[in-house]
Amino acid sequence: MGTGKAKHLIVISYDAFSEDNWEKAKSLPNLSRLIDNGVGTHKLKSVYPTLTYVVHTTMVTGVYPDKHGIYHNNPLQPFIPEKDQNWFWFKKDVKVPAIYDRLKEQGMKSAGILWPVTGKAAITYNIPEIRAVKNENQAIKILKNGSPLFSIGMERKFGHIRKGIQQPYLDDFTTRCAVEVIKQKKPELLFLHLIDLDDGKHGYGTDSTEIEKILIRMDNRLGDIIKAAEEAGSYKDTVFLVVGDHGQINIRYKVKLNQLLKEKGLIYEEKGEMKWRAYIQSAGGAAYLHLKEKDSEAEQLALEVINMAAAKESYGIERIYTGKELKEQHVVSSVSYMLEAKAGYCFDDSLKGSVVTDLKEQGITYATHGFSPDKPGYQCNLVISGACIKKGYPLGEVSMVDLAPTMASILGVHLDNCDGRALEEIFCS
Numbered sequence: 001m002g003t004g005k006a007k008h009l010i011v012i013s014y015d016a017f018s019e020d021n022w023e024k025a026k027s028l029p030n031l032s033r034l035i036d037n038g039v040g041t042h043k044l045k046s047v048y049p050t051l052t053y054v055v056h057t058t059m060v061t062g063v064y065p066d067k068h069g070i071y072h073n074n075p076l077q078p079f080i081p082e083k084d085q086n087w088f089w090f091k092k093d094v095k096v097p098a099i100y101d102r103l104k105e106q107g108m109k110s111a112g113i114l115w116p117v118t119g120k121a122a123i124t125y126n127i128p129e130i131r132a133v134k135n136e137n138q139a140i141k142i143l144k145n146g147s148p149l150f151s152i153g154m155e156r157k158f159g160h161i162r163k164g165i166q167q168p169y170l171d172d173f174t175t176r177c178a179v180e181v182i183k184q185k186k187p188e189l190l191f192l193h194l195i196d197l198d199d200g201k202h203g204y205g206t207d208s209t210e211i212e213k214i215l216i217r218m219d220n221r222l223g224d225i226i227k228a229a230e231e232a233g234s235y236k237d238t239v240f241l242v243v244g245d246h247g248q249i250n251i252r253y254k255v256k257l258n259q260l261l262k263e264k265g266l267i268y269e270e271k272g273e274m275k276w277r278a279y280i281q282s283a284g285g286a287a288y289l290h291l292k293e294k295d296s297e298a299e300q301l302a303l304e305v306i307n308m309a310a311a312k313e314s315y316g317i318e319r320i321y322t323g324k325e326l327k328e329q330h331v332v333s334s335v336s337y338m339l340e341a342k343a344g345y346c347f348d349d350s351l352k353g354s355v356v357t358d359l360k361e362q363g364i365t366y367a368t369h370g371f372s373p374d375k376p377g378y379q380c381n382l383v384i385s386g387a388c389i390k391k392g393y394p395l396g397e398v399s400m401v402d403l404a405p406t407m408a409s410i411l412g413v414h415l416d417n418c419d420g421r422a423l424e425e426i427f428c429s
């Protein structure tokens with residue numbers, strides 16, 4: 001330590017906080033206070049596919065998914081319903097160091113509250129985002145994979161606020177934990193993940209009046225966090241970084257391409273068990289085409305299916321990415337093909353029902369993400385604010401891989417081999 005620009009850094013991920021919320025955000029008291037005292041942009045480019053676990057891992061490592069290895073929220077689990085699937089809960093799946101690893105080496109303290117992919121991570125005070133599946137117990141799973149004493153303490157004090165993963169209760173719990181950590185533990189780095197806005201967009205769509213209400217709730221939570229830093233006496237030496245991981249796009253049609261692969265015999269039943277030679281793993285607005293290794297026949301057949309589907313307007317395929325193009329997009333190398341959906345369409349793994357479901361016809365409002373970070377109107381918001389940040393510096397276009405090196409520079413730790421760069425131009429000299 002000693003070369004840092006501030007003693008404390010608080011990173012607040014507003015899940016799904018995107019450019020369409022920027023004008024409203026600027027009108028809210030706490031966010032505008034941070035923007036007025038620092039820098040802000042609504043042109044933060046995310047990484048592909050724009051799924052929460054993929055992006056949050058980039059935020060803390062400074063590298064693209066092809067290097068950190070978290071290519072989806074869920075490892076591939078064909079034919080298992082999403083609610084029963086395991087996610088990438090654990091840090092061991094991340095192939096590169098994260099900023100909190102570097103802090104630990106320097107003897108500095110970090111705290112993580114519901115940050116994705118931090119199970120058993122080297123975080124001093126850690127409540128990882130992790131969910132019990134099947135017969136597991138939620139509280140025990142968190143204790144086993146986070147910091148037990150810290151988690152028990154937080155659960156005792158604030159557990160009553162939570163109602164499972166329901167909002168707004170879950171984010172209220174996270175905020176109360178953050179306030180407590182700021183006052184009692186005074187970590188150099190605190191990062192927390194608030195999910196209310198993402199939840200709201202999925203359920204109400206991106207332009208519902210509910211979204212405005214949620215943005216106000218989010219701002220109130222931010223206010224509680226700023227106030228905690230003031231009361232702890234650390235406000236002046238704290239940098240606040242508020243960031244969104246992706247936007248969302250309203251969806252009318254759900255497209256289930258595995259049904260077409262099944263018609264071609266690439267997905268089949270054998271002795272009562274489902275098998276596959278080619279399989280579509282949906283990532284919402286994008287989808288991976290997985291192929292069994294060295295099965296070139298399956299590859300050829302699957303490509304025929306996908307190309308035929310792409311020619312049909314109603315399947316909503318905007319683009320098929322091949323290996324070389326995916327490399328340029330920094331997508332993991334284990335996947336050879338990827339599909340991008342048109343705005344208004346998303347993909348689904350399911351083998352049930354019709355190939356295309358019209359959600360509007362069924363009276364369902366839905367929005368989702370996963371799309372290419374280049375999709376129009378889909379960039380993320382970023383605010384960085386503190387005494388060491390130049391007031392009003394025009395930040396312009398930045399990349400999600402720039403965040404971790406910037407955080408490292410703020411705290412004075414080394415995070416080498418990042419794909420991005422520290423935004424040195426925003427610091428006061």
Ligand SMILES: [Zn+2]
Nearest residue numbers: 015016052245
């Ligand atoms: Zn997200």
